[in-house]
Structures are given as structure tokens and as C-alpha cells.
Amino acid sequence: MAHQAHAYHMVDPSPWPLTGAIAALLMTSGLAVWFHQHSMILMAIGTVLMLLTMYQWWRDIVREGTFQGHHTPPVQKGLRYGMILFITSEVFFFLGFFWAFYHASLAPTPELGGCWPPTGIFTLDPLEVPLLNTAVLLASGVTVTWAHHSMMGGDRKQAIQSLTMTIVLGFYFTVLQAMEYVDAPFTIGDGVYGATFFVATGFHGLHVMIGSIFLAVCLLRQIKHHFTSGHHFGFEAAAWYWHFVDVVWLFLYVSIYWWGS
Amino acid sequence: MAGRLLLRACTQTTLRLRSNVVARPLHRAMSSGKGIPTDDEQATGLERRALQALKQGKDPYSMLKPKEYAGTKADPHIVPSIGNQRMVGCVCEEDNTAIVWFWLHKGDAQRCPSCGSHYQLVHHELPH
Numbered sequence: 385m386a387h388q389a390h391a392y393h394m395v396d397p398s399p400w401p402l403t404g405a406i407a408a409l410l411m412t413s414g415l416a417v418w419f420h421q422h423s424m425i426l427m428a429i430g431t432v433l434m435l436l437t438m439y440q441w442w443r444d445i446v447r448e449g450t451f452q453g454h455h456t457p458p459v460q461k462g463l464r465y466g467m468i469l470f471i472t473s474e475v476f477f478f479l480g481f482f483w484a485f486y487h488a489s490l491a492p493t494p495e496l497g498g499c500w501p502p503t504g505i506f507t508l509d510p511l512e513v514p515l516l517n518t519a520v521l522l523a524s525g526v527t528v529t530w531a532h533h534s535m536m537g538g539d540r541k542q543a544i545q546s547l548t549m550t551i552v553l554g555f556y557f558t559v560l561q562a563m564e565y566v567d568a569p570f571t572i573g574d575g576v577y578g579a580t581f582f583v584a585t586g587f588h589g590l591h592v593m594i595g596s597i598f599l600a601v602c603l604l605r606q607i608k609h610h611f612t613s614g615h616h617f618g619f620e621a622a623a624w625y626w627h628f629v630d631v632v633w634l635f636l637y638v639s640i641y642w643w644g645s
Numbered sequence: 646m647a648g649r650l651l652l653r654a655c656t657q658t659t660l661r662l663r664s665n666v667v668a669r670p671l672h673r674a675m676s677s678g679k680g681i682p683t684d685d686e687q688a689t690g691l692e693r694r695a696l697q698a699l700k701q702g703k704d705p706y707s708m709l710k711p712k713e714y715a716g717t718k719a720d721p722h723i724v725p726s727i728g729n730q731r732m733v734g735c736v737c738e739e740d741n742t743a744i745v746w747f748w749l750h751k752g753d754a755q756r757c758p759s760c761g762s763h764y765q766l767v768h769h770e771l772p773h
Contacts, residue, residue, distance in 0.1 A: 391708050612681065612687050614684040
């Protein structure tokens with residue numbers, strides 16, 4: 385049998401990078417078409433193509449790792465580096481919005497009344513729903529750690545229960561935040577306050593939804609016995625991402641909701 | 646594809662509802678104790694071969710840092726190879742930027758043309 389003498393994974397040719405690139409093209413040009421020609425069809429095709437690409441590409445990775453055994457320790461190490469680098473890039477993404485917030489709020493312009501919060505803005509009480517949201521995300525950080533330890537200890541029932549609880553808490557956060565959005569006394573158009581508030585918390589909420597989906601996929605895989613007690617990097621990546629989402633919220637809460645109120 | 650997924654979801658749900666009559670065990674037959682399999686039970690393919698070899702103290706896929714040898718006639722650098730020759734790059738002294746490349750052949754130990762360290766090719770089999 386002809387085999388490789390190294391532990392790395394030389395991946396087979398795949399169409400998904402191409403479909404992903406085409407999806408990105410259609411989504412961005414579709415966005416421009418939507419703005420100028422009031423037609424959403426190109427953007428919709430691009431989005432569908434992106435979702436199909438994501439599903440099939442990640443499905444293939446699960447097949448290569450779990451079912452075919454290509455994810456040897458060195459390959460797994462590479463995946464870890466990859467996830468860490470990706471999360472780092474996301475940190476920088478959020479750093480930009482925090483920069484915008486602090487730029488606007490540390491030296492408020494005369495147009496705002498020279499004060500922060502700006503004149504006429506009624507901020508949300510940080511001790512109400514935002515504090516509950518903080519508790520919800522912190523608790524979800526505990527449950528996801530519980531899930532990890534259950535997995536390492538081989539406990540299937542507890543791993544499934546704690547992972548489910550994590551997803552429920554994430555969903556609860558999303559619902560609470562959506563309600564806050566609907567009932568907020570200010571909008572994204574309300575000056576730099578509204579802009580920084582909704583862009584920063586909005587992108588955070590998007591990341592909560594993405595993280596919840598990632599965890600849900602892990603739950604499905606755990607139920608289907610994909611993970612072993614020693615090798616469950618997909619779950620670890622989801623947990624890292626979830627902790628990142630939690631930390632971003634803590635910064636948002638302290639900066640925008642609390643200090644900024 | 647979506648049709649197949651929907652069909653599979655329906656049949657699986659029906660089967661599960663039907664099998665609820667029988668008490669379903671929490672553990673699968675193979676997994677140790679509490680229901681999550683170990684690598685030993687479930688790893689497959691190259692991952693399995695690599696892990697099993699490591700357990701026996703072997704490293705056929707060169708995952709670990711190579712062992713250090715003195716490079717003398719009595720303690721030559723051992724170079725594992727799946728064939729009859731392998732390329733060797735000798736960094737004669739630490740921090741040298743000019744690497745001395747040469748083919749190491751099966752048979753007697755060879756010496757680096759620059760610093761004279763001894764290298765010995767040793768055959769190793771890939772697990773399969």
C-alpha cells in the first residue's frame with residue numbers, strides 16, 4: 385500500500401474555495417445593486433451560494449477528520465493555530481469599533497452638547513437587562529467549560545446536557561438583546577451615540593448567533609458520537625469562539641453600557 | 646439533497662419513537678464507561694496509525710523532534726528512511742547558514758563532506 389511518510393494532510397481538490405469566492409463576489413456586487421437598482425436577487429443568490437459553500441466545505445472537513453482520520457496531532461496543531469489567528473483577527477475587528485466609541489466619547493464635540501452621553505440621548509440602565517445579559521453570557525461560559533470537562537472525562541450525558549444549556553443561554557441572550565433593540569429609546573441614526581452603540585452591539589450580536597450555530601453543530605456531532613475524549617478540536621474551537629464572544633460583551637458592557645451611561 | 650435530509654429526519658424520528666418502547670442504553674457497546682469513546686476505540690486512518698505507533702514508542706511519521714546524536718563513528722546520527730537513500734542537510738556548526746546537502750545511501754555510515762559527522766541510514770517501515 386503506498387502511503388505518505390509524513391503526518392500532514394495533503395487535501396484533495398475541492399470546488400468550495402471557488403464557490404466561496406463566487407459567493408463573495410455576488411454578495412458584494414449584489415449589495416451595490418440593491419443600493420442603486422433596488423433589486424435583491426443578486427445578493428440573495430450570493431447568500432445562498434455562501435451558505436451552501438459553508439455547509440459543504442465544513443461537512444468535508446468533518447468527513448476528512450472524523451471519518452477518514454486525516455487529523456493527526458500535527459494537523460490538529462495547525463487547525464489550532466488557524467482558529468487562534470482567526471479569533472485574533474476578530475479581536476482587531478472589534479478593536480476598531482471600540483476605537484470609534486472612545487474617540488467619540490472621550491472628547492465629545494459641541495454638536496453633542498460637549499458631554500457624554502450626548503444631550504437628548506436617554507441611555508439604557510446598565511443594571512437592568514444589560515446586567516442580566518452579562519450574567520447569562522458568564523453562565524454560558526461556565527456551562528461550556530462544564531461540557532468540555534465532561535467530554536474529556538468521557539461523560540456523554542453530561543456533555544450533551546451542558547452543551548445544550550450553553551446553546552439555550554446563548555439563545556436567551558439573543559432574544560433579550562432583540563427585545564432591547566426593539567424597545568430602545570434611540571436608533572442607529574441618532575448621532576454618533578446611536579451609530580457606535582448599534583454597530584458595536586450589533587456585530588457582537590451577530591457573533592453570538594454565529595457562535596450559537598457553531599455550538600449547535602458541535603452538539604449534533606457529539607450526539608452522533610463524532611468526538612472522542614482525547615480528540616474533539618471542533619468543540620474546543622467553538623468553545624474558544626464562545627469565550628471570545630463573552631469577553632467582547634464584557635468590554636461592551638463596561639465601556640458602552642456602564643461607563644458610557 | 647434537502648429532500649433526502651428531510652426523508653432521513655422523518656424515518657429516524659419514527660424509528661426513535663418506535664424504539665422508545667425498548668429501554669435504550671445510554672452507552673454504546675464500544676465506548677468506555679460513560680458513553681464517549683476514546684481515541685483507542687474510535688480513531689481511524691492515518692491518525693490511528695500514528696497514535697498506535699507512538700504508543701509502541703515508534704515515530705514512523707516523524708512527528709517528534711529527532712533524537713540527538715554525537716555524530717561520532719561510535720554514535721552516528723541515525724537517519725530513518727523508507728527507501729534506500731535519503732537526503733541529509735548538515736548544519737555543521739550552530740547558526741551556520743550554509744547547509745551541506747548530500748544523499749545518504751544504504752550501507753556503511755557516511756561522513757559529512759564539510760564537518761565529518763557520521764550519518765547512518767536505517768530502514769523503517771510505514772505502518773499499514
